[in-house]
Amino acid sequence: MKQISLLGSTGSIGTQTLDIAAEYPERFAVTGLTAHANMELLAEQVRRFRPQVVAVGDEQRRRELLTRLSDFAALPEILVGESGYCTVAAQAPAEVVVTGIVGCAGLLPTLAAIDAGRDLALANKETLVAGGAVVMPRIQAKGVKLLPVDSEHSAIFQCLQGVPERGLGRIVLTASGGAFRDWPAERLAQATPADALKHPNWVMGAKITVDSATLMNKGLEVIEAHWLFGLDYDQIQIVIHPQSIVHSLIELVDTSVIAQLGWPDMRLPILYALSWPERFATPWRPLDLTQVGTLTFKEPDHERYPGMRLAYRVGRAGGTYPAVLNAANEEAVAQFLQDKVRFLDMPRLLEATLDAHETTSVPTLDDILAADRWARQYVRFLVDRLGASVLI
Numbered sequence: 404m405k406q407i408s409l410l411g412s413t414g415s416i417g418t419q420t421l422d423i424a425a426e427y428p429e430r431f432a433v434t435g436l437t438a439h440a441n442m443e444l445l446a447e448q449v450r451r452f453r454p455q456v457v458a459v460g461d462e463q464r465r466r467e468l469l470t471r472l473s474d475f476a477a478l479p480e481i482l483v484g485e486s487g488y489c490t491v492a493a494q495a496p497a498e499v500v501v502t503g504i505v506g507c508a509g510l511l512p513t514l515a516a517i518d519a520g521r522d523l524a525l526a527n528k529e530t531l532v533a534g535g536a537v538v539m540p541r542i543q544a545k546g547v548k549l550l551p552v553d554s555e556h557s558a559i560f561q562c563l564q565g566v567p568e569r570g571l572g573r574i575v576l577t578a579s580g581g582a583f584r585d586w587p588a589e590r591l592a593q594a595t596p597a598d599a600l601k602h603p604n605w606v607m608g609a610k611i612t613v614d615s616a617t618l619m620n621k622g623l624e625v626i627e628a629h630w631l632f633g634l635d636y637d638q639i640q641i642v643i644h645p646q647s648i649v650h651s652l653i654e655l656v657d658t659s660v661i662a663q664l665g666w667p668d669m670r671l672p673i674l675y676a677l678s679w680p681e682r683f684a685t686p687w688r689p690l691d692l693t694q695v696g697t698l699t700f701k702e703p704d705h706e707r708y709p710g711m712r713l714a715y716r717v718g719r720a721g722g723t724y725p726a727v728l729n730a731a732n733e734e735a736v737a738q739f740l741q742d743k744v745r746f747l748d749m750p751r752l753l754e755a756t757l758d759a760h761e762t763t764s765v766p767t768l769d770d771i772l773a774a775d776r777w778a779r780q781y782v783r784f785l786v787d788r789l790g791a792s793v794l795i
């Protein structure tokens with residue numbers, strides 16, 4: 404029986420992780436949960452999975468959760484805020500911590516899990532993008548395992564099993580193309596949040612779905628892959644694959660190419676991160692290529708989607724630039740979802756923020772957190788004081 408704790412249990416990754424725990428009760432026990440605002444769902448999860456400790460966004464939510472669980476005998480310890488998330492990550496008795504918090508808010512809880520010697524099933528890509536320079540050395544120092552959950556990185560990790568040292572040449576990350584892949588370029592200026600939230604293949608949280616629509620998600624995944632697999636940026640390529648059936652590919656030094664295929668369903672990468680190095684049998688619908696019919700691939704359009712180029716630029720530059728790109732993107736997406744900026748303003752805000760940033764070349768955790776705060780404030784400044792339209 405593997406004990407797992409789950410950060411971000413009320414989100415898309417969180418609920419699918421709990422679906423797996425429910426499907427394999429003899430394999431997994433859930434000992435810790437965190438949620439931010441959704442106390443209705445967290446209360447249901449507590450009743451069903453009986454964790455020992457949970458953490459919620461603030462004191463008011465703690466009171467709401469207590470009210471919702473007033474008739475429940477096996478009440479967990481209920482902690483509050485960022486320190487509460489870190490305590491769940493570090494102290495819930497668990498072999499592996501699933502990181503399903505969205506955004507750089509996951510960075511400190513992830514570090515707390517590493518410091519406590521927990522293996523990570525990592526979905527929260529923003530943590531590696533912003534904090535890879537401090538996260539990776541700590542992972543190595545503590546000797547914990549870093550198991551990718553993001554579908555492309557899980558695919559690469561699966562393809563890499565059995566590949567000898569120095570056998571890998573490069574990797575190819577596949578991208579669906581996002582919500583606007585079939586839109587003419589001139590329509591993008593009118594794209595609304597509701598339009599951007601219609602992902603063609605995956606059902607996910609709002610932030611990552613907007614990132615898919617801007618292709619920023621793929622840019623973040625390039626930086627995530629750099630840290631996860633220790634690759635130079637020249638070894639990481641992006642290919643548009645509208646069907647999302649080939650989840651990514653690796654090319655070996657002898658030019659052999661290995662790919663991992665499956666339906667677009669996050670349960671498989673989550674299960675693999677939890678079962679690795681084993682494979683658990685599932686009753687899930689097997690992939691049928693005759694139903695899929697056609698698999699197509701094409702070059703990404705960097706003029707239309709500048710986020711990918713920005714990601715390569717900050718990844719190569721290093722320092723605090725990736726943390727700034729990530730934080731500026733989180734803020735720009737939040738502003739877009741509130742209808743305060745337009746779809747095409749988002750990459751402009753990122754570029755203007757990067758141009759204004761003075762990096763620290765070998766960043767400490769404090770440098771990264773400070774850069775994150777600065778970038779969010781700078782984007783808000785651009786939007787509130789100047790109006791995003793001046794960026795055009």
Ligand SMILES: NC(=O)C1=CN([C@@H]2O[C@H](COP(=O)(O)OP(=O)(O)OC[C@H]3O[C@@H](n4cnc5c(N)ncnc54)[C@H](OP(=O)(O)O)[C@@H]3O)[C@@H](O)[C@H]2O)C=CC1
Binds near residue numbers: 410411611
């Ligand atoms: N969804 C997917 O299929 C995939 C997601 N990922 C990555 O996984 C992560 C989670 O994505 P997803 O599940 O879609 O996101 P969701 O928005 O669906 O869920 C986010 C979770 O984080 C919690 N949360 C939100 N803000 C905070 C905060 N400030 N502090 C602590 N917890 C917070 C939410 O709590 P509450 O709801 O209670 O407010 C919720 O539990 C992201 O980094 C994403 O990029 C990667 C690959 C695929």
Ligand SMILES: CC(=O)[C@@H](O)[C@H](O)COP(=O)(O)O
Binds near residue numbers: 577581611614616
């Ligand atoms: C499911 C998953 O891993 C997402 O990151 C997905 O890749 C998003 O789809 P895009 O390919 O559109 O970015």
Ligand SMILES: [Mn+2]
Binds near residue numbers: 553
């Ligand atoms: Mn992905």
